[in-house]
Amino acid sequence: MEQKEDCNDWEQPLLKKETDVAAEMAGQQLALKPIKPVGLSWRGVSLSIPLKGKKNKGKTKEILHQVSGTAPAGRVTAIMGPTGSGKSSLLNALAGRVSFIKGATLEGELSVNGMPVEYGVVRRLCAYVVQDDVLYSFLTVQETLTLATHFYLPSALSEQEKATYVRDVINALGLAKARNTIIGDGQVRGVSGGERKRVSVGVELISNPSLLFLDEPTSGLDSFQAQSVMSAMGSLAQSGRTVVAAIHQPRSSIFDLLDMLVLVSEGRIIYAGSRRGLILRLPGMVLPPSVLPQ
Numbered sequence: 216m217e218q219k220e221d222c223n224d225w226e227q228p229l230l231k232k233e234t235d236v237a238a239e240m241a242g243q244q245l246a247l248k249p250i251k252p253v254g255l256s257w258r259g260v261s262l263s264i265p266l267k268g269k270k271n272k273g274k275t276k277e278i279l280h281q282v283s284g285t286a287p288a289g290r291v292t293a294i295m296g297p298t299g300s301g302k303s304s305l306l307n308a309l310a311g312r313v314s315f316i317k318g319a320t321l322e323g324e325l326s327v328n329g330m331p332v333e334y335g336v337v338r339r340l341c342a343y344v345v346q347d348d349v350l351y352s353f354l355t356v357q358e359t360l361t362l363a364t365h366f367y368l369p370s371a372l373s374e375q376e377k378a379t380y381v382r383d384v385i386n387a388l389g390l391a392k393a394r395n396t397i398i399g400d401g402q403v404r405g406v407s408g409g410e411r412k413r414v415s416v417g418v419e420l421i422s423n424p425s426l427l428f429l430d431e432p433t434s435g436l437d438s439f440q441a442q443s444v445m446s447a448m449g450s451l452a453q454s455g456r457t458v459v460a461a462i463h464q465p466r467s468s469i470f471d472l473l474d475m476l477v478l479v480s481e482g483r484i485i486y487a488g489s490r491r492g493l494i495l496r497l498p499g500m501v502l503p504p505s506v507l508p509q
């Protein structure tokens with residue numbers, strides 16, 4: 216796990232959550248400070264990757280072509296499209312993670328709250344939940360999140376303060392009932408698939424990021440578990456966070472939970488805007504198969 220910079224140094228107004236107010240009124244100090252909103256927008260994002268093999272020397276493959284869109288603060292934005300359309304690539308590009316790909320060329324403008332920024336800035340502002348999480352099967356939910364506090368929080372914080380972070384994350388993700396359940400694996404039964412995914416989100420939430428990227432957060436989950444994960448993402452967005460998820464063909468119940476959509480096909484943008492806006496425009500649109508929900 217990598218150490219994150221403090222995401223709370225943006226000169227933006229603070230959002231105060233209703234839950235914060237309720238907790239303070241109950242005399243209970245919340246460890247997770249109210250986050251500062253981060254609205255992300257991008258224009259003309261193009262990504263090319265060098266082809267492998269001797270005969271392809273010098274040749275590149277364009278994976279994204281002039282893709283534009285926005286992910287407002289306090290909203291769940293879904294990047295949707297058929298398999299191989301470039302969803303993960305766009306997510307990685309926005310999260311400043313394509314520098315991991317040798318020889319990749321990334322073009323286009325990125326802004327945070329209307330101010331142009333380098334891709335690396337977003338990387339420091341965000342948390343990224345990968346598709347295949349790596350959690351220790353023998354730890355409980357609480358132990359897993361406590362371990363994360365040692366990676367993500369300043370060592371100067373007391374154990375008591377770290378414990379309050381863990382408590383807040385558990386509550387924010389509706390994991391209270393599973394607090395003392397082990398993660399488990401194929402051999403030993405542990406938390407459910409949806410709880411496991413929410414624990415993965417929780418590990419990233421310990422650093423209290425304003426911006427959360429998720430790669431296929433519902434893949435492999437049944438509809439109930441998928442719904443539990445996306446409802447939790449909706450709650451995180453309601454607390455002012457910007458949630459951006461790559462989702463391959465969501466079920467209609469999940470689709471209804473999304474605020475903003477970025478539809479891509481073969482690396483090109485088909486639609487970027489609100490879910491409601493797409494529904495209104497649908498009759499006149501020609502969409503490739505498997506772009507829309509099941």
Ligand SMILES: Nc1ncnc2c1ncn2[C@@H]1O[C@H](COP(=O)(O)OP(=O)(O)OP(=O)(O)O)[C@@H](O)[C@H]1O
Nearest residue numbers: 264278296297298299300301302303304305316463
């Ligand atoms: N590092 C890479 N090197 C070469 N090609 C790549 C690389 N990363 C992605 N691609 C190619 O770019 C295209 C888009 O891939 P990407 O993983 O972004 O699609 P996706 O929409 O997320 O697909 P899926 O839903 O199957 O995960 C695919 O054709 C893929 O093979």
